[in-house]
Amino acid sequence: xxxxxxxxxxxxxxxxxxxxxxxxxxxxxxxxxxxxxxxxxxxxxxxxxxxxxxxxxxxxxxxxxxxxxxxxxxxxxxxxxxxxxxxxxxxxxxxxxxxxxxxxxxxxxxxxxxxxxxxxxxxxxxxxxxxxxxxxxxxxxxxxxxxxxxx
Numbered sequence: 324x325x326x327x328x329x330x331x332x333x334x335x336x337x338x339x340x341x342x343x344x345x346x347x348x349x350x351x352x353x354x355x356x357x358x359x360x361x362x363x364x365x366x367x368x369x370x371x372x373x374x375x376x377x378x379x380x381x382x383x384x385x386x387x388x389x390x391x392x393x394x395x396x397x398x399x400x401x402x403x404x405x406x407x408x409x410x411x412x413x414x415x416x417x418x419x420x421x422x423x424x425x426x427x428x429x430x431x432x433x434x435x436x437x438x439x440x441x442x443x444x445x446x447x448x449x450x451x452x453x454x455x456x457x458x459x460x461x462x463x464x465x466x467x468x469x470x471x472x473x474x
Contacts, residue, residue, distance in 0.1 A: 368404040379409040387416035395430040450474040
């Protein structure tokens with residue numbers, strides 16, 4: 324792996340440590356590549372914040388339980404950086420697909436500590452409500468077998 328010094332402003336002490344670490348890794352025969360994730364995340368946050376100055380935004384992320392660790396890191400970053408902007412981030416996930424060791428479990432813990440982050444648990448509809456929903460949406464009354472099949 325190839326490591327290059329950070330390409331974003333860092334405190335001089337941090338840059339010195341980074342250069343020393345890079346040198347040690349290279350001396351040991353490792354090729355280290357560092358891509359500035361912060362710059363990428365910050366560019367995305369700035370884009371959304373700038374767009375939200377013109378009109379409020381809603382960002383919907385569905386099936387968060389399938390997200391990889393870098394995507395979840397971006398979500399955590401955006402929740403902090405956009406907390407005072409006119410961006411609403413809505414995420415959905417199936418809690419039955421989240422294990423204690425998953426990346427999402429860790430991210431949910433981090434997000435729960437943020438101000439302005441609320442978790443709303445939604446349960447499935449009872450069987451009787453499915454028939455009622457179908458009737459309201461479609462204007463037809465479903466027979467019990469049809470409701471049961473949907474349920």
